[in-house]
Amino acid sequence: LSNKAFPWFGMDIGGTLVKLVYFEPKDITAEEEQEEVENLKSIRRYLTSNIAYGKTGIRDVHLELPDLTLCGRTGNLHFIRFPTHDLPVFLQMVRNKHFSSLHTALCATGGGAYKFESDFRKMADLQLHKLDELDCLIRGVLYIDSVVSSGPSECYYFENPTDPDLCAQKPYTLENPYPLLLVNIGSGVSILAVYSENNYKRVTGTSLGGGTFLGLCCLLTGCSTFEEALEMASQGESTRVDKLVRDIYGGDYERFGLPGWAVASSFGNMMSREKRESVSKEDLARATLVTITNNIGSITRMCALNENIERVVFVGNFLRVNTLSMKLLAYAMDYWSKGQLKALFLQHEGYFGAVGALLELLHPS
Amino acid sequence: MAECVRLDSSTSTHTMDKSITLPPDEIFRNLENAKRFAIDIGGSLTKLAYYSTVQHKVAKVRSFDHSAKEASSDKLYEISVQEEVTARLHFIKFENAYIETCLDFIRDHLVNTETKVIKATGGGAHKFKELIERKLGLKVDKEDEMTCLIKGCNFVLRNIPHEAFVYAKHADSEFRFQTTQPDIFPYLLVNIGSGVSIVKVESEDKFERIGGSSIGGGTFWGLGALLTKTKRFDELLQLASKGQHTSVDMLVKDIYGGSYGSLGLTGDLIASSFGKSATANKEFSQEDMAKSLLHMISNDIGQLACLYAKLHNLSRVYFGGFFIRGHPVTMHTITYSINFFTKGEVQALFLRHEGYLGAIGAFLKGAEEDNPNQYSWGENYAGSSGLMSVSPEMNPMQRARSGTFDMLEMDRLERKLVNLPLLQDPSSYIPDTVDLIEDALAREYWLYCFEDALDGVVKRAVASQPDMPEAAERAEKFRQKYRHKLQTLRQQPFAYGSLTVRSLLDTREHCLNEFNFPDPYSKIKQKENDMALKYYQKAVKSLDELSWEERQFALVRGVLAGNVFDWGAKARPWLIDSFDRWFERLKGPPHRCALFFVDNSGVDIILGVMPFVRELLSRGTEVVLASNSGPALNDVTNGELQILTERIAAMDPVIQAGLSEDRLTLVQSGSSSPCLDLSRLDKVLANVVRERKTDLVIIEGMGRAIHTNYYAMLSCESLKMAVIKNSWLADRLGGKLFSVVFKYEVPDGQPSQDSAAS
Numbered sequence A: 001l002s003n004k005a006f007p008w009f010g011m012d013i014g015g016t017l018v019k020l021v022y023f024e025p026k027d028i029t030a031e032e033e034q035e036e037v038e039n040l041k042s043i044r045r046y047l048t049s050n051i052a053y054g055k056t057g058i059r060d061v062h063l064e065l066p067d068l069t070l071c072g073r074t075g076n077l078h079f080i081r082f083p084t085h086d087l088p089v090f091l092q093m094v095r096n097k098h099f100s101s102l103h104t105a106l107c108a109t110g111g112g113a114y115k116f117e118s119d120f121r122k123m124a125d126l127q128l129h130k131l132d133e134l135d136c137l138i139r140g141v142l143y144i145d146s147v148v149s150s151g152p153s154e155c156y157y158f159e160n161p162t163d164p165d166l167c168a169q170k171p172y173t174l175e176n177p178y179p180l181l182l183v184n185i186g187s188g189v190s191i192l193a194v195y196s197e198n199n200y201k202r203v204t205g206t207s208l209g210g211g212t213f214l215g216l217c218c219l220l221t222g223c224s225t226f227e228e229a230l231e232m233a234s235q236g237e238s239t240r241v242d243k244l245v246r247d248i249y250g251g252d253y254e255r256f257g258l259p260g261w262a263v264a265s266s267f268g269n270m271m272s273r274e275k276r277e278s279v280s281k282e283d284l285a286r287a288t289l290v291t292i293t294n295n296i297g298s299i300t301r302m303c304a305l306n307e308n309i310e311r312v313v314f315v316g317n318f319l320r321v322n323t324l325s326m327k328l329l330a331y332a333m334d335y336w337s338k339g340q341l342k343a344l345f346l347q348h349e350g351y352f353g354a355v356g357a358l359l360e361l362l363h364p365s
Numbered sequence B: 001m002a003e004c005v006r007l008d009s010s011t012s013t014h015t016m017d018k019s020i021t022l023p024p025d026e027i028f029r030n031l032e033n034a035k036r037f038a039i040d041i042g043g044s045l046t047k048l049a050y051y052s053t054v055q056h057k058v059a060k061v062r063s064f065d066h067s068a069k070e071a072s073s074d075k076l077y078e079i080s081v082q083e084e085v086t087a088r089l090h091f092i093k094f095e096n097a098y099i100e101t102c103l104d105f106i107r108d109h110l111v112n113t114e115t116k117v118i119k120a121t122g123g124g125a126h127k128f129k130e131l132i133e134r135k136l137g138l139k140v141d142k143e144d145e146m147t148c149l150i151k152g153c154n155f156v157l158r159n160i161p162h163e164a165f166v167y168a169k170h171a172d173s174e175f176r177f178q179t180t181q182p183d184i185f186p187y188l189l190v191n192i193g194s195g196v197s198i199v200k201v202e203s204e205d206k207f208e209r210i211g212g213s214s215i216g217g218g219t220f221w222g223l224g225a226l227l228t229k230t231k232r233f234d235e236l237l238q239l240a241s242k243g244q245h246t247s248v249d250m251l252v253k254d255i256y257g258g259s260y261g262s263l264g265l266t267g268d269l270i271a272s273s274f275g276k277s278a279t280a281n282k283e284f285s286q287e288d289m290a291k292s293l294l295h296m297i298s299n300d301i302g303q304l305a306c307l308y309a310k311l312h313n314l315s316r317v318y319f320g321g322f323f324i325r326g327h328p329v330t331m332h333t334i335t336y337s338i339n340f341f342t343k344g345e346v347q348a349l350f351l352r353h354e355g356y357l358g359a360i361g362a363f364l365k366g367a368e369e370d371n372p373n374q375y376s377w378g379e380n381y382a383g384s385s386g387l388m389s390v391s392p393e394m395n396p397m398q399r400a401r402s403g404t405f406d407m408l409e410m411d412r413l414e415r416k417l418v419n420l421p422l423l424q425d426p427s428s429y430i431p432d433t434v435d436l437i438e439d440a441l442a443r444e445y446w447l448y449c450f451e452d453a454l455d456g457v458v459k460r461a462v463a464s465q466p467d468m469p470e471a472a473e474r475a476e477k478f479r480q481k482y483r484h485k486l487q488t489l490r491q492q493p494f495a496y497g498s499l500t501v502r503s504l505l506d507t508r509e510h511c512l513n514e515f516n517f518p519d520p521y522s523k524i525k526q527k528e529n530d531m532a533l534k535y536y537q538k539a540v541k542s543l544d545e546l547s548w549e550e551r552q553f554a555l556v557r558g559v560l561a562g563n564v565f566d567w568g569a570k571a572r573p574w575l576i577d578s579f580d581r582w583f584e585r586l587k588g589p590p591h592r593c594a595l596f597f598v599d600n601s602g603v604d605i606i607l608g609v610m611p612f613v614r615e616l617l618s619r620g621t622e623v624v625l626a627s628n629s630g631p632a633l634n635d636v637t638n639g640e641l642q643i644l645t646e647r648i649a650a651m652d653p654v655i656q657a658g659l660s661e662d663r664l665t666l667v668q669s670g671s672s673s674p675c676l677d678l679s680r681l682d683k684v685l686a687n688v689v690r691e692r693k694t695d696l697v698i699i700e701g702m703g704r705a706i707h708t709n710y711y712a713m714l715s716c717e718s719l720k721m722a723v724i725k726n727s728w729l730a731d732r733l734g735g736k737l738f739s740v741v742f743k744y745e746v747p748d749g750q751p752s753q754d755s756a757a758s
Helices: A029-033 A038-048 A084-096 A111-116 A117-124 A131-146 A210-221 A226-235 A243-248 A271-279 A281-305 A325-336 A352-362 B096-109 B129-136 B147-157 B217-226 B233-242 B251-258 B285-310 B328-340 B354-366 B397-399 B440-451 B454-463 B471-491 B501-514 B522-545 B548-562 B577-588 B604-621 B638-651 B653-660 B683-691 B702-709 B727-732 B753-757
Strands: A009-013 A015-026 A057-059 A065-070 A073-083 A104-107 A125-129 A157-160 A168-171 A180-185 A189-196 A199-206 A263-265 A310-313 A344-348 B034-041 B043-062 B076-097 B119-122 B139-142 B164-167 B175-177 B187-192 B198-202 B207-213 B268-274 B316-320 B347-351 B377-379 B406-412 B592-595 B623-628 B664-668 B695-698 B717-723 B741-747
Touching: A009 A111, A009 A131, A009 A352, A015 A038, A015 A084, A015 A243, A015 A352, A029 B454, A065 A131, A073 A084, A073 A352, A073 B268, A084 A117, A084 B187, A104 A111, A104 A344, A104 A352, A111 A117, A111 A125, A117 A125, A125 B741, A131 A189, A131 A310, A131 A352, A157 A263, A180 A226, A180 B233, A189 A281, A189 B251, A210 A226, A210 B217, A210 B268, A210 B440, A226 A263, A226 A281, A226 A325, A226 B664, A243 A263, A263 A281, A263 B217, A271 B207, A281 B207, A281 B285, A310 A325, A325 A344, A325 B623, A352 B548, B034 B076, B034 B347, B034 B354, B043 B096, B043 B198, B043 B268, B043 B522, B076 B096, B076 B354, B076 B664, B096 B129, B119 B354, B129 B139, B129 B233, B129 B623, B139 B702, B147 B187, B147 B198, B147 B207, B147 B233, B147 B316, B147 B347, B147 B354, B147 B377, B164 B328, B175 B604, B207 B285, B207 B695, B217 B233, B217 B285, B233 B328, B251 B268, B268 B285, B285 B316, B285 B328, B316 B328, B316 B548, B328 B727, B347 B354, B440 B454, B440 B501, B440 B727, B454 B501, B471 B501, B501 B702, B522 B604, B522 B638, B548 B604, B548 B717, B548 B741, B577 B741, B592 B604, B604 B638, B604 B653, B604 B695, B623 B638, B623 B683, B638 B653, B638 B664, B653 B664, B664 B683, B702 B717, B702 B741
Parallel strands: A009 A104, A104 A125, A180 A310, A310 A344, B034 B119, B119 B139, B187 B316, B316 B347, B592 B623, B592 B695, B623 B664, B695 B717
Antiparallel strands: A009 A015, A015 A073, A057 A073, A065 A073, A157 A168, A157 A344, A180 A189, A189 A199, B034 B043, B043 B076, B076 B406, B164 B175, B164 B347, B187 B198, B198 B207, B377 B406, B717 B741
């Protein structure tokens, strides 16, 4: 049995969201039960008996990994998230539950581990053990992919991405994953080339990420949450906002092999006042989504070519409940590479950094 | 995507009143000879191109028939002013609002009935097709936009020195012009229209669109119009230049509290564009949003350009399209992005005539039967507006300019121009010694100097045409034109590429030609040549009487003395003095062939250069004398030199033998400048130099050896000789007025001829 004292947490504090993974041991012996302090019990009960915490905390129940054996213990792995701007509320709760009496260190990654380190110390009397976010990300991806055996396959792709009728989600085995391009789409985007668990490099990144989608949608439509923005996008039509190749050339631009449906200028129709007045908020949300997603696709494709890698794994919370973007990415990778590139996705899209932080707690590297 | 923005009425028909603010006959010049029209209609600007023939006066010299016992005149040769027809390309850029007025004007003045077709390109071409056909009665023939763009780009890169520049907002001089590359290919052209097209150009006819992006100028404009109350592109840029993106963007430090050290990401780096606006309860200023948008789009384009450049292993990346078009704001953000993503390995390059590429290309497509690419062309400084800064806060003059007309004129040069084959490294050769853009003190001095000298030039011009009563009026027009150019250059030193003494001199020559003063010095030159010739035999005789050692010094002294009127006894050592090494070299084996770039008429060429040439010939060295193709100041022209050489040959058997044995050759430089650009020389000269295995280059005079080529590195031995006739310049070089420069150079790695001799 692991001698690591409970509770087991891993935390990833990003620019927009805090991701928390919590291991709930199910193999607690009577002896342990006896010794378990009240604080620990109360935390476990609070986390496992609720699926929402405060106004904005959410447990992604569908992602829960039950009966997981971790470090010699068996239990359930829970996935929880809340907005980074509610971190003070979280810290207050941590303080109320006397978390500090249980632990001296909490493994945390993401930029917030650095930015809020002193807040953790001052407000909750907690010392953060800070970890590099990309190290954690890769460790988390490889771990989750290796332990998920039952239920839906962790890794999947879209079959026939260029045909809307035949397009279908299919399981994929990441048995021999290297080299792979790992594209993490959070508020911004990081693109990593991974050659082995310990050998990777950050190829590049872009500031046009999930934060840009949400930020622009808030400004353009007055919405305030990712879910709202996505909902609007799903009902809109981006071709009213974007200028397509066919809008300019009447059809395909054959000289350069550009199909008429391709976007020539994102938001290009919005140069015209009339057209600005005729589009809906839903159209604008959809165009924003398409613009950001396609741009990530382009940059990824160029990186894959430059690094000579054919497999691309997209992760990050931008893809949460965002099948639209995933299908767009799958399509773009396939179409523009003439079938050379494969876009892969993972069920636990945004939680890998937090998982990596948890693993670091149990097996310091 | 590369297409220019398709017009919508809201963006094109603003404010501008439709009256033309300049007299149109000064804009659409030479319409009576115009043929081959092309038009490029973009989102807001129209560019018109046409070809014309220009009749202007040139001074010709003709030898008298001396077999008639030279009784007719005591003059050496006769000067006549003749009409010459040369070809010129006109490019005019104006706002779309003026298009009807301009078409009306052209129709009223178009004489040439051979013209049946107008080539058209640009996104607006089909919108105005009907209008053009109706107004001009010409058939509109559409050309592919990208093909035109690339053709135009190749043309300007090849024919206009200092076409490309690097933009550095915070440097002393924002514009750093690039030297013309001997081979312009391969390169990447990133055209930022409403979308972005990335094109790899491998040769004149081979190019490929290797990629692009939908996030371009249209995204900036469209999203910008949605986010702010501003609907015009230029105004959005202005808004952006006043904003702070950090209130809208999520920076690395907003996430990390500082930098992300292990990845080398600084705290100020944008982690998520618009990341802070993901909230319903906060207002953001229009300026800040516009700025954030500008950064987002510029960074994205820069990143993609870098990825494509890397994949295709290209280091020359030019940016164009309406998003760039001379806007300092976007040039800065694109430059920043390229520097960031390539860590300085790739430089973002911009083009002075970027806005004209489509029109030039469309024109060239229509002119293929004239094969314009077989000629060299030169920017006519007199007829071209030059690059203007469009940043309103940087330059208030600019505001007045929008609503007027921008012009580019290019003259077809008589000769095809190429590099001197003897340049050590053609790609790094810079003709000019001082860059007046970077050197503010020197700029001030020379601009003053040229302005100060203007009265004298005007007087000389008038005096050169005593039989023409309207000469005074023309000279006055010349004065105004040139003074205006000088004033423009004071405001915008970068207007015509690098500002140099050479460009100031050349601009003056172009302006003089424009007002039909082709050769104000012709009579003075004639008189001086005539006089000097009388002393030739005596001079040669006295040189021949000297010992070999004495003579070598006297010959050098003669070239230097001939180059200046006020030659006194100049004690050695001179300011730059490698005479001893030259002297030692002369004891060795003769050179195979010397190329001599000559300078002034009169004493200089006849009593200085010719005896020197005579000595070289006597040593067994072949000599190629390179003189100007056309007149400039009192420099001897090829036409004059032909006659002078004949006359000297008649008196001097050495020169006579040289000519008849083809060991003395006269070639023209291809230039009409008092300075010398070794990267733009007559192709014939280059061939002769190569065939004769030239191993010595002699450059004489202040314009050619000091203002230019002072630092030129040649792959063979070279001799630069001049007397500094300007006290300011002498002071700059650490000497006094009339200091002597005698610079003998042997390229590194070449075995010393001293030892070869022994």
